[in-house]
Amino acid sequence: MADKFEVKIISPEQLFYEGTGTFVEFTTVEGRMGVYPNHIPLTTVLAPCVMKVHDSGEVKKIEISGGFAEILKDRITVLAESANWK
């Protein structure tokens, strides 16, 4: 399963991150959540958390202070109020 999707993290200051990922982890207001490609379309509100983007064995960690994520079949777009590398 080498499925990948587009990952975009946008903060008010800039387009923070644009790349691909095989698995994305984050915390929503409802609880922790992980998303693989081909997920059903979902818009969810994020809680402040450390977001983990898995990309072919590599894990990128990004601190996010709330926002929301739009998940579509082949991409995930995160609108974060602020984003920083961890």
Add this chain to the structure above:
Amino acid sequence: MASMREIKRRRTSIQSTQQITKAMKLVSTVKLQRARQRAENSKAYFTYMYKTITSMLAKAGNVDHPYVKGSDSKNVAIVTVTSNRGLAGGYNANIVRMVMGSGFEKENVRLYTVGRKGVEGLERKGYKIVADYSDIIEEPTFADAKEIGERLLSDFANGEIGEIYVAYTEFKNTVSQVPKLMKLLPVDAEGMQADAEELSELDKLTPMNFEPEEEEAIALLIPKYMTSILYGAFVEAVASENGARMQAMDSATNNAEEIISDLELKYNRARQGAITQELTEIIAGAEAIG
């Protein structure tokens, strides 16, 4: 005809004014570049935010939430975004004029001002200013926008205001800035549906899901939407301010140049006149003796 000395004095005075306007133009050119960069960097966030909120409201249908439905209060809140300094052409006056010409009753308007020039202009006209955030416009941050957004939402929730607008100047390009009055709340779901989205076929077929449920999500997302629209308006207004100032100072410098060359001509003519007169006097004197 004005005396030589008078003309010379005027010319010097205009020259120093020109120096000031030239310097101001250069300063705002640099500031404009920075402000424009910022506005462009944050554009992605706002287009996305706007798109998500619109599609969400379009799908959520008739949600029974005050943010969508509106409240009973007749009062209208307007956030006016102007600059703290003048000499920016019609930049501030346009906003003041737009608020006055917006068709709202003066008694119903509650102003949340950002920018001292807007305060000065509108206070004199008899508008009521509820809160002033002029300090932030020099360097607007997301946190500033959040603070104002929270204040607006709490006043909205308390029933003090029924509608929220923001009056700011849209930055089209360096030479064109358009004053704009934008409705923030209640969200106009009808008008928003018109926006067509470019989604893939499959994504169009599957309906968007929400977590938490639509209504709860709307309650959580609207404050974020407010904040980001306000922040977007601020950064765009700063770019517009510097664009307007750059243009105003450019034409001021050109005008000064014109006046200087005109005065130069007058000065030379006066000098020539004085020499001719002196010569005639000398000759006449010499003739009288001889």
